[in-house]
Each structure stands twice: as structure tokens, then as C-alpha cells.
Amino acid sequence: MTTTIVEKLRKQIESFDSAPTPEGIGTVVSVGDGVAEIDGLPNALMAEMLEFDISSDASLADSIGDTDRVFGMVLNLEEHAVRVVVLGDTRRVKEGMTVRSSGRVLSVPVGEALIGRVVNTLGEPIDGKGPIKEEKMYPVERPAHPVIERAPVKQPLHTGLKAVDSMIPIGRGQRELIIGDRFTGKTTIAVDTILNQINEPEATRPICIYVAIGQKESKTARIVAKLKDAGAMDFTIVVDAPASDPAALQFLAPYAGVTMGEYFMEKGKDVLVIYDDLSKQSVAYREVSLLLRRPPGREAFPGDIFYLHSRLLERSAKLSKELGGGSITALPIIETQEGDVSAYIPTNVISITDGQIFLETDLFNKGVRPAINVGLSVSRVGSSAQTKAMKSVAGKMRIELAQYRELEAFAQFSGDLDEDTKKRLDKGARLVEVLKQPHSSPLGVEKQVAIIVAANEGFFKTVSVEQTAEVSVKLATFLENQYAETLAKIRASGEVSDETKASLVKAYEQFTNAHPEHFTV
Template sequence: MSSVIIEKIKSEIANLDTGSTTTDIGVVTAVGDGIAEIDGLDKAEMMEMVSFAVSDEQSLEETLKSDKAVFGLVLNLEEDTVKVVILGESDLVKEGMRVMRTNKLLSIPVGKEIVGRVVSPLGEAIDGKGTIETDRNMPIERVAYGVMDRSGVNEPIHTGIKAIDSMIPIGRGQRELIIGDRQTGKTTIAIDTIINQKYEPADKRPVCIYVAVGQKRSKTASIMARLEEAGAMEYTTIVATSASEASPLLFLAPFAGAAIGEYFMEQGKDVLVVFDDLSKHANAYRQMSLLLRRPPGREAYPGDIFYLHSRLLERSAKLSAELGAGSITALPIIETQEGDVSAYIPTNVISITDGQIFLDTDLFNKGIRPALDVGISVSRVGSSAQTKAMKKVAGKIRLELAQFRELEAFMQFASDLDDDTKARIDSGRKYVELLKQGQNAPVPFQRQVVAIYAANNGIFDGAPVESTSKIESEFLNFIDRDRKDILSTIETGRELTDEVVDKLNKSLADFKEAHKELYGA
């Protein structure tokens, strides 16, 4: 009888719910420069969030749920301690303060509610439009999709910039670097690309994410105003960090942008992510790594600086049909010093990406904008990411411009030129004028095709170089007014059929006849 009672008591004890849980709690042993050294968190994981007990009036659990919670991110796992970067007000963290593990890796709230908003790298709304309520979180750091999960890049993402769409086409799922000195129009190209997506059909329009890494707040505000004015904020999210914020937030911003992009990609959508810029990102990571006492390497960058950018940019992909055929197209921006593309960070990112758009200061100062250096700019995806219509008309441009650059160099030494050389130089100058474009004025794909076709077929012949822009504008207005069916046919069919070519040739003849004054006749 007694054994039955004992067994009964043992069973009751085993099933007793005390309501208590085991929590790992550590103590801050040192703090400074936004880094806290913590003792007692032996089981902490890399990239795990920890919570500091900044209020004496609240328990750690209450602090974790309150608005006053200050979080840290575990980045160094050492023999006796862990080193944590503080993600909030570092002044609130003091030596001797208690710290609790959250058992959660760093993640960001995602959902369709985030579109049209400005958020911090932690997913908090910073645009004054109220909190963002979402029901899903995505990890900030995640392994990129493998080779077998991807498919080829074969669909274009139109930038609206004639020089890029014709000669350096970008495909959905590609990583195309925009590189150049400061004030050469790098951000302008990225913003124009975002604005140009409004011309895409709603079902094919990419979700756009602009990541501002350490930019001036005034610049981020002006970009937001520009996007709102163009009607582009309705499909765009801005992840913003300012130059005055702590380096850990600058380090996390591009990864937050990639995590938001992955959420939409996994729903089968196309995504465009702009990282502006990865030079500041590398500097923030260097600063953080030196404070964490990691050994410095070349130019004082840590040894894993290449891995930092490669694991970020590898997350852009074109997924296979089985996984929904979504994509992330990445446009990282790098700022060079005095046009030096052979420096450490530029060469790293050039080797990771699928091509680069190089912007030249001299061309910019000459008024050739976008200041694209066609000679060293390249897209490794090439014409497989172009529509048939653009492929058909764009082949001649690169050849004409390459020949023009050679002749331009030769012209400095030769005083007497034959008529054929003069004609080629004149033609090259007109192509340069044709490819010039103003800021915030992206050109829809079908209008680009018509303008380039007209240039290839002699619309500028006999006209002075100065009239190129005027003739292009008048011809497109003429097509808009009298031959609008040409544009709609190219837009829907995406190729130049014999019927469209005949209509374009007739339109060219009619235009020249009706606008003789533009040719000095």
C-alpha cells in the first residue's frame, strides 16, 4: 500500500507545474563606444538579441516587453565573455547591469504594410505615420538560395535610362554595381530606376527597396519627396540610417533591406533593392570590428570584409519556377576616390557583382549626363536580359560610340580629316546627345526603342548636332500625336515586327517632310 502511495506522490511531483522558467542572465562587466562585454551568457548564440535591464523598477521580462527596452546584438563569442553591440541608447547601459538572452536571432517585421513606409534597420517606423503592424518576421541574416533553387536571368528590369537599357541591360535577379566618384549621379540612376517602374504593368511591377546607409537625413528626406512626387512611394520602402547613428545600425541596414526583399521574392514577386552605399557600409563594419578588437587587415578592414558583401549580394537571385519564380535585383553603389576602381572595397564588390556601371567625373563635368563610361561599364548578363525590340536597335549604338571615342582621341593629333571620318565623328556626337538625359526623367522602354531606331535610320542626318535633342523630342511628340499605335504595339509585343518597322519608316519620312525647318532647309 505504501509503495502505491509513494509512486503516486512521485508521479504528482513529476507532473507538478511550478510556473517557473529557466532564463540565462548575465552581467555587464565593461561598456564603452557602443560595445558591452557580458559575463554569464555562456549559451548565447552569434547574432542573438539580448535585452538590458535599463529600468530598476521593472523585471527583465517586463523590460523586454516595454517600449524602453534596449537591445544588443551578440557578435563576439569569447572564452569567458560575449561582446555585444548596443542597438539603442548606449548611454543607458551601465557596468553591473543585468542582461537577459531572448533566445531569438535578430529579425525584422515584414509584410505588405511596410510598402510605402520609411523604417529603421530594426523595422521601426520613422516617418511619423504610426506604427507598422505585421504578423511575420524575417531573419536579418540568412543563407542565400543554392544553385539548384535558381533559374537563369532572362527578363529585363528597365531603368528608363537610354544608355543603360540599350548598352548595359540589367536583368531581374542580377547584381549590377553603380560605381563612381562623389557627385557623379550614382544615386540619381538608382532613383530614376525606381521611378521608371511605375510604367510597368501593375502585375509585373517590382517592389522597390531603397537602403540609405549613413546618408544625411536631408538627402533621405529629399529622395522620399522625389519618390512621392513621382508616385513611386506606393511600391517603395525606404530603410534609412543617418550619418549620426551608431555603426551597428549602419552595418545592419543592407541586411534589413535584403530580408524585406526576400519576403516579397518568396511570394513570387520581383524586387529591386538599392544599397546606397556599400562604401559607408564597409566603413561602419570596420569601425565596429575595431571596437570589438577583431584583428585588422588591409586598410584596417577586418579579414571577413569580402564575406560581408558577398553573403549580402548573393541573396539577390532569380528563383526557379518551383519556388515561385520571384527575384531580387540588387543595385549596390560604391563611391571611389579620384576614380580609383582598383582600391580594396571597389575591387571586392566588382568581383562579386554581375557587371558595373562606371560614372566618370570628366564626362559629368562636360555635361554628358548620365556620365556613363561605356568603355569599362559592362553587364555580364548581356542581351539575354533585353527585349527583342531593344536587342534589334541597340547593337549599332555601342559600335558607333566605340568608333567615335577612338576617332575623338585621334582628332586631337590630326588637323586634316577626310569626309568619311568627319561624318563618323558627327554621327558619334549625335549619339552622345541622344543618350543624354535629365534628372528624374526616365524614358519608358517603347519610347527608347523608337528614338534609337530613328537615330539608326538617319533622322539626324543633315541636322546640326545642337538640334539632336529638339529633333528627338519633336519626333516622339509626332509619334504620340499621330502614330500612337506604334508605341502600344511595341509595349505589348516587345519586338519590332515587319509591320512596325514599315510604320516607323513611313513616320520618319513624314516627319522629315513636315519638319524641314529643323534641318536648316
């Protein structure tokens, strides 16, 4: 073993050819707050990746002991200097240090080897599982595919959440914003969507990329552990730019994530990218822009803050058949303050995306989880991205819920109600309960359809409102165990045929007889 290694090393030393070529260099004039001013670099490109030569003022022994490289990215090209954001520990950069030009814009590794790994913005592994053998390097800034290369969004991406898949359906290639105050379940919806992809057949299962921007490392670690326990890390990449990372790495992380996704999309695969969250990316970009002395605009954000998000989200697409038919579906997350969706960044991102899922603190506190305000939430793709089965059963739900909400407010102040109003209130209350779902429990689309059919058939009419949520969970388990064939038929055909419906009705009767304690109203 030792001999083999020695032979290997000897061969490498003998074949070593330093052959240095001219390289563009500059000198650090000043450094502070994560930004370095460089003199020289006459041919610097915008967004070019530079390397700070840590060895330039150190001895060989010290340089060998300190092999971690420090990179920077050019963000300002001025008449007499180049301003660079340091993508690493600024304390290692000194005045007078030499900076080497790489000749290429900032790039990240892409390829199958990234799946199952946790990496930082530069694509370097941070999960302790060893180096990643990248297939290629793609630049983080790439133009979005033009209109002519795209196809309409028609294939559903199932989140596993009844409230979303029935009334706010998401298609592959769509951008659907998840927006709400802190602690309203935004990340939970995103993570449950990843977990639900386990229910997808492997051939059509999307590669998932979770980009954590400015998050606590403990939160990201919990998410990774949850994905690992569920087996979801087998098709997921996590890009982590925690709050302790420099602002430059935080604002670049979403671009790194979508770049990794584009590799798979251009190979004809489907990808789901979650940006958690873009509010923190905006703050990081504002910080970098102010340090670069770019003029501040509204709320001190730079003038190109809209472009920061638009060029990111435009890279999500459904490609045409000629280009392989792959897609990137984006679930960007935005955190609002006190439910203010009319603030600057939320309105910017709402205008870019193809719909939003709006989460409310009031609903969350009332126990309605996921706390989705169905009235304010929308999917602009709509039922084009739903299976026939779901379309046929979920069509009226949104209207019924809207009517329920109107009547609910009215009923608080009214004494006597007519029978019709009472019926609508009862049905609406039970519908709200049916749509509740525990976290980390995504449901396959066939089970969702079966439960909604049950609700439409009046199955829950004789169940108390308080027990409805519990009974719907038990019903799902019962169907999975006793009527797996029926569910498989719904999944395979994407429809609810008369025969399937009859089978479901029979299942409901069987369940009712088996659990009479729940049907007491």
C-alpha cells in the same frame, strides 16, 4: 467610446497572465564606443538579439516613462565575456545593467505592411505613420538560395535610361554595380530606376527597396519626397540607417533590406533592392570590427570584409519556376576616390557583381549625363536580358561609340579628315547626345527603342549636335501623343516589325515637317 476603451482595458487586465519563464541573463561589465561587454549569458548565440533591461535599476514610474527599448547584437563570443554592439543609444546602457537573451538571432519584420513605409534597420517605422503590423519576422542573416533553386536571368529590368537599357541591360535577378566618384549621378540612376517601374504594368512591377546607408537624412528625405510625388512609394520600402545611427545599424541595414525583399521573392514576386552605398557600409563594419578588437587587415578593414558583401549580394537571385520564379535584383552603389576602381573595396564588389555601370566625373562635367563610361561598363548578363526590340536596334551602338571615342581623340590633332571619318565622328557625336537624358525622366522601353531607331535611320543627321538632345526629348513626347498605338505595339510584342518600323518612319517624317527649325544642317 470611453466605455468601450475601459471595457477593453478591463478585459486585457483580467486576462493578463504574467507566467514568467526562466530567461537567460547577463550583466553589463563595461560599455563604451557602442560596444558593451556582458558577463553571463552562457547560451548566447552568434548574432543573437539581446535586450538591455533599462528598468533593472529604475523605479516603476521611471520605467513607464521610458518605454523605448534598447537592443544589442552579439558579435563576439569570448571565453569570459560576450561582446555586444548596442543597436540604439549607448548612453542609456549602464555598467551593472541586466541584459536579457531573446533566444533568436537578429530579425526584422517582413510583409506587405512595409510597402510605402520608411523604416530603420530594425524595421521600426520612422515616418510618423504609426506602427507596422508585421506578418512575420525573418532573421537578417539567411543563407542564399543554392544553385539548384535558381533559374537563368532572362527577364529585363528596365531602368528607363537609354544608355543603360540599350548597352548595359540589367536582368531580374542580376547584381549590377553602380560605381563612380562623388556627385557623378549614382543615386540618380538608382532613383530613376525606381521611378521607371511606374511604367511597368502592375502585374510585373517589382517591389522596390531603397536602403540608405550612412546618408544625410536630408538627402533621404528628398528621395522619399520625390518617390512620393511620383507615386512610386506605393511599391517602395525605404530602409534608412543615416550617418547619425550607430555603426552597427549602418552595417546591418543592407541585410535588413534584402531580408524584407526575400519575403516577396519567395512569394513569386520580383524585387529591386538598391544599396546606397556599400562603401559606407564597409566603413561602418570596419569601425565595429576595430571596436570589437578584431585584427585589422588591409586598409584596416577586417579579414572578412569580402564576406560582408559576398553573402549580401549572393542573396539576390532569380528563383526557379518550382519556387515561384520570384527574383531580387540588386543595384549596389560604390563610391570611388578620384576614379580609382582598383582600390580594395571597389575591386572586391566588382568581382562579386554581374557587371558594373561606371560613372565618370569628366563626362559629368562635360554635360554627358548620365555620365556613363560605356567602354568600362558591362553587363555580364548582356542581351539575354533585353527585349527583341531593343536587341535588334541597339546591337551596334556600343561598337559605334567605341569607334567614335577613338576617332575623337585622333581628330583633335588632325587637320584634314576623310569623309568616312567625318561621318563616323558626326554620327558618334549625335549618338552621345541622343543618349543624354534629364534626371527623373525615365523613358519606357518602347520610347527608347523608337528614339534609337530614329538615330539608326539617320533622323538626327540634319540636326545640329547641340540641339540633338533637345530634339530627341521632343520626339519622345511627339510619339507619346501622336503615335501611342505604335508604341503600345512595340511594348506588347517586344519587337519592331516591318509594319511598326514603317509607322515610325512615317512619324519621323511628320515630326520633321512639323519642326523644320531643328533640321538645319
